[in-house]
Every structure is written in structure tokens, then in C-alpha cells.
Amino acid sequence: MDASVCIVGAGGLGCPAALYLAAAGIGYIRIVDCDIVSRSNLNRQVLYGDGDIGRSKAGVAAERIGILNPDITVEPLEVSLSGDSAFTVADGVDIIVDALDNYAARYLLNEIALAKDIPLVHAAVTGYFGQMLTVLPGRSACLRCAIPHPPESTAPPPVIGVTAGIMGCMQAGETLRILLGDEPAARDALMVWDGKTASWEKICISRDPECAGCGSGTKNG
Template sequence: MLTDRELERYRRQVALFGEEAQERLASARVVIVGAGGLGCPAALYLAAAGIGEVRLVDGDVVDRTNLNRQVLHGDRDVGRAKVESAAEKLRAQNLEITVVATYATVDDGNAAALVGGADLIVDAADNFRVRYILNRVALGARVPLIHGAVRGFYGQATTIVPGLTACLECIFPVAPPEEGIIPVVGTTPGIIGLVQANEAIKYITGTGDLLTDRLLVWDGRAATMTTLPVEREEDCRACGNGRCSRR
């Protein structure tokens, strides 16, 4: 049951999707992997929306060059663990929720434990090595994964529901190249991170049409947002015939 205080806090969105949906948000556990450009806006809006438990996972510390886009961190946070800096702001934003900060870099060995028990995983990572690990873990645990990625004025996002939709490796069988310094304007991860948060809210509340089997493509230079249809690949290494156990 929602308290009077919660009903007041969430009044404008309860008016949109009802009390039961708000209760679902309050009992949801969302893991956000990456407390950077995508993770900051996604986490802030999910915290504000009343996600019961927001778990942040990141093994990095705040650098001054992060501050143009990683909007939960400020000048005084330089040198702090990103998850600590972000968790502090999220707790200040919403007293009703639990914020868990895990200072760790996702790898093959720890991924399953780090995202264990989550209802939803938000891919706010900055490289495809970690993203492919998250995809495998999401498929194994049958937990939805909301992908986002950015560069420059460009971004992409998609929602993966294991067993039902194209997975990350169906869509991106080959990873885009790694770059040392990825140029980016802060608004790009702001927009994509909020698309991801919006997907999370929709999934948990059962509202609208998810970005499943569609790749949303944002072009900030042209100011256009397009979706491209994508589909499950039968021979996908992660979710198709190419893996050991097929659904």
C-alpha cells in the first residue's frame, strides 16, 4: 500500500497509470550498470519515479572530463567513486526509495551476482564487452535488458525481453570499434538515458509499447528520432541455435 506521502509525491503519474502501477514501481528492483553519461539521467528519473530499489554498479571514479554529461556528479565529486556520488544525489532526490551503490566493474565472473534478483537491467555501460556480458546474464536469468549507447550527437536504444525478442547479439553481432576518447555532448546520453528510463517505467507498469524488436536511433544534429525494425536471429550465438540450451 502506498502511504499518503507517496500518493502525494507521485500524484501526477498515478493520475496517468494508477495506484497499482505505482505500487509495482515501488516494489521493483532495477540494476543500472554504469553511473556515467547514460546511468546518471536514467538513475535520476527512475529514482524520481519511485523505483523501490535502484542498484548502481560502476567501478570508476569521477573525473573532471565526465562533468559535461554525467549530471549527478559535480566539481566537488572529482575523485569519488561514481556510485557513491550518484547514490548520494539519488537518496536526496527521493527518501522513499532504497539506493544501493556497488563499486565494481562488471566482468564474466561477477556479472550474474551483481545483477542477481533484479527485475530489470539498464545497460548504461560504455563498451560492448560489458554489454555482451550483460546480454548473456539477462538471457540466462530471463530478465529484460534495456540497451543504450551514445557517441557525439548520436545514440541508440532498444529493449530486450529474453526469449521473446531480438537480443543484443542478434542486433549487434559485431561490436562497434572501441575508441580511447569518445567525443560526446551531454545532451545525447541525457536523451538516450531518459529513453531507457522511460522503457523501464513502461515495462514495470505495463504501459504502452516497448522498444522491443526495434532499434531507436537518435540523431541530435538532424533532431530526428527513428526506429529501425530488428529481429531475432535463428543462429544467434547468444539466444539462437548457436548456444547450448535453446528455449
């Protein structure tokens, strides 16, 4: 498929999302991550094995994806989203997949998507719970409309591996829907997965005219 996707974060969400997008034949996939593989990642970051510990996540991910589908182009980008290069990580792509693990970086990516007018498929996981929201810049609620401030918790919570797998696959599905011209499932809606009861809740979100991300910023700025 003549399409390009930038996956930001090659962790528990980014690994399954990258696998299914590559298998679907997305012509160009950029994988952004500056981290290295550690043993505690292996319960959910399914592109990596024991022998990859200490290696670059973006590099190994690109290598594995290249084996799965040698007909597509995969570009690893080992940069931090906090650096000066942040605003160019998604240049030239059709869709951004937010597979990050902290709100500071997620809000920055939301800002980048809005500034560059690129659809953003956000997801996040904690324990048994996952969430997904799709941002169509100027046409739907953004991440800040849905979640104006980061949740209280400070320490990174443990993630049940399958939670990340489910949400990463959901992001791949949402990305394909957008590329195929179908209606995104999580436009103006936060889709919440509860892995304890294996159930979904869809919470409607309205665009906030005073949003710090896509609005005047008068309320949340």
C-alpha cells in the first residue's frame, strides 16, 4: 500500500502495531525510539528476544519488520521526543501512531500532529486498562480535549502484556481504517478497554474551544 506511517515508541504498543502494519503492506514505516531493549520489556514488546537485550529498540524493530515484509521500507529513528529534532520526527507521513509511555511526550506529539495537520492515533496502557483516541486535526477533539491534564500517578505502572498487545492491534486497525477512507472508531471518542472484565467502554468526547492543544488555550494553558 502506498502509505506512510510514523510509529512513535517501539514498546508494548509500538511492537504489535508495527507488526500488523508491516504485515498489511504499509509501504513506509518509520519507527522512532531512542531506548534500548531491557529484560523487563520482554513480557509485552514482542519484536524483541533475550538476545536483543542492550540493543537499540528502533534498530531491532526495523530488522524484524524487514524480515516479516522485505517489500516495504522501514526507517529506524533513534531520537528522543524531547530534543530539538522532535518537531521533524513525523515529517512527510500520512499518519502518526502514538505508542509512547508518558504524558509529556504524548502532549508534545499531539501538538506536532496538530501543527503538521497529520492524523494521530493515540493509545496508552496501565495494568489491565487501555485507551485509544484518534485525532483528526481541526476536525475532531484532540488528546488535550479528552485529557486536559496528566493523571495523578507518578511511578510507571506495571502493564499486563496482553493489554498492550490488544491496544497496539487496535491502533493498527484504526490506522488502516483511516488509510482506507473508512470512519475511525475513536474519533471524538475515548475507547477504554477493561481487561479484568474483557469489556469496552466508548466515552464520547467533544472538542473544547478553550483547549490548550487545539483551542484558545484560555482554560488549560
